[in-house]
Amino acid sequence: MSKSLQAIRGMNDILPEQTPLWRYFESTVARLLDNYGYKQIRMPIVEFTELFKRSIGEVTDIVEKEMYTFDDRNGDSLTLRPEGTAACVRAVLEHGLSGGGQPQKLWYIGPMFRHERPQKGRYRQFHQIGLEVFNLDGPDIDAELIVLTWRLWGMLGIRDAVKLELNSLGTSESRGRYREALVEFLSARLDKLDEDSQRRLKTNPLRVLDTKNADTQAVLVDAPKMADYLDDESRTHFEGLKARLDAAGIPYVINPKLVRGLDYYSKTVFEWVTDKLGAQGTVCAGGRYDGLVEQMGGKPTTGVGFAMGIERLILMLETLEQVPEEISRQVDVYLCAFGEAAELAGLTLSEKLRDQLPNLRLQVNAGAGSFKSQFKKADKSGALFALILGDDELAQQVVSFKPLRGQGEQQSIAFDALAAHLATCIVQG
Ligand code: ATP
Ligand code: MG
Numbered sequence: 001m002s003k004s005l006q007a008i009r010g011m012n013d014i015l016p017e018q019t020p021l022w023r024y025f026e027s028t029v030a031r032l033l034d035n036y037g038y039k040q041i042r043m044p045i046v047e048f049t050e051l052f053k054r055s056i057g058e059v060t061d062i063v064e065k066e067m068y069t070f071d072d073r074n075g076d077s078l079t080l081r082p083e084g085t086a087a088c089v090r091a092v093l094e095h096g097l098s099g100g101g102q103p104q105k106l107w108y109i110g111p112m113f114r115h116e117r118p119q120k121g122r123y124r125q126f127h128q129i130g131l132e133v134f135n136l137d138g139p140d141i142d143a144e145l146i147v148l149t150w151r152l153w154g155m156l157g158i159r160d161a162v163k164l165e166l167n168s169l170g171t172s173e174s175r176g177r178y179r180e181a182l183v184e185f186l187s188a189r190l191d192k193l194d195e196d197s198q199r200r201l202k203t204n205p206l207r208v209l210d211t212k213n214a215d216t217q218a219v220l221v222d223a224p225k226m227a228d229y230l231d232d233e234s235r236t237h238f239e240g241l242k243a244r245l246d247a248a249g250i251p252y253v254i255n256p257k258l259v260r261g262l263d264y265y266s267k268t269v270f271e272w273v274t275d276k277l278g279a280q281g282t283v284c285a286g287g288r289y290d291g292l293v294e295q296m297g298g299k300p301t302t303g304v305g306f307a308m309g310i311e312r313l314i315l316m317l318e319t320l321e322q323v324p325e326e327i328s329r330q331v332d333v334y335l336c337a338f339g340e341a342a343e344l345a346g347l348t349l350s351e352k353l354r355d356q357l358p359n360l361r362l363q364v365n366a367g368a369g370s371f372k373s374q375f376k377k378a379d380k381s382g383a384l385f386a387l388i389l390g391d392d393e394l395a396q397q398v399v400s401f402k403p404l405r406g407q408g409e410q411q412s413i414a415f416d417a418l419a420a421h422l423a424t425c426i427v428q429g
Pocket of ligand 2: 061
């Protein structure tokens with residue numbers, strides 16, 4: 001195939017054999033979030049570039065080198081969204097959803113775009129489910145976000161394979177004092193830092209803590225700790241969160257180097273990490289961003305949220321063999337008809353069955369074919385039962401009802417009795 005007719009590197013088709021698992025994952029999360037009282041919001045995929053620069057921060061990896069930015073025909077600079085929080089905050093402000101200090105618990109799902117080096121668990125178009133909560137400033141809601149993800153891991157059967165890492169970045173005042181101390185410490189050891197960290201020290205010093213460079217990591221061992229710079233407000237908030245996680249029985253480790261890539265976080269930050277996916281180990285990450293809404297032109301409004309990477313979680317379900325068997329079977333019954341008269345009768349019969357059993361997953365053979373070929377298709381469809389309709393059956397107004405997965409003998413069933421019979425043999429989810 002010529003190159004122009006291939007998908008863009010790092011942007012994947014999700015093929016029919018994979019969609020059942022995606023739908024299972026998405027519907028499990030949607031049901032859980034309904035039950036916790038979160039409401040879905042849907043934002044556009046493209047926004048003004050300025051939105052992301054203002055919210056994510058100019059000197060972050062995303063804005064510096066990962067965004068898909070282009071001019072549209074009016075000459076406006078637009079960007080494919082690299083994450084959901086910025087657009088969600090924009091929508092909340094634009095529609096007054098946080099007006100009067102009213103709490104909002106929102107969630108979204110959809111594709112995000114970042115120009116990164118594609119590899120397992122890292123793509124240029126990937127999908128996130130995110131939650132954002134506004135106007136609730138206590139540790140109780142930070143805890144709820146973590147508690148509900150913990151429940152989700154349990155529902156998906158991956159709880160034993162993920163670990164919660166937690167840190168507090170403090171209020172902007174305490175973070176400011178910490179930043180000063182860190183800059184002073186690192187500036188005195190500038191020659192021992194890698195090039196990237198030297199640059200970050202000037203633009204975004206906290207991100208030096210995030211370095212993968214071993215020499216810089218060695219320097220950081222004796223660096224000032226954020227925990228020693230937390231003011232009372234930040235400390236009380238963090239203690240309140242930990243007390244709730246303890247009460248809920250959720251294990252965590254404090255990771256003082258957890259700073260997150262985006263500029264807007266304050267107080268709580270957390271990541272759910274796994275060692276089952278190689279280098280791309282973070283499956284869900286977030287934190288509190290109390291200053292963001294104001295920074296984007298709104299009234300002071302607290303915020304907290306997280307996003308999970310759907311591809312990474314799907315990979316985990318596969319790696320840990322937690323794909324439920326029943327999701328791959330999409331057909332209950334396959335109807336085979338032989339000859340024009342039987343096809344016509346089959347059509348009316350199947351539509352009547354759909355009226356009577358609205359959840360029935362009934363596939364009607366298309367394209368005619370011999371007994372052998374229709375039967376092969378019936379079997380391949382994964383159906384539990386085949387309904388067979390030929391001249392003999394038609395004459396007697398019955399179908400031959402054939403179990404395909406070894407549940408009993410073939411039998412004849414009158415048209416009128418078919419719906420009732422199917423209702424007894426098919427357990428519907
Ligand atoms: P990483 O450190 O892996 O680059 P991040 O800090 O950039 O992650 P966030 O912006 O916090 O990621 O996004 C939340 C989640 O979205 C991540 O924890 C991950 O599961 C997923 N994610 C982020 N970038 C990608 C990507 N390029 N491909 C697939 N999933 C991704
Ligand atoms: Mg990243």
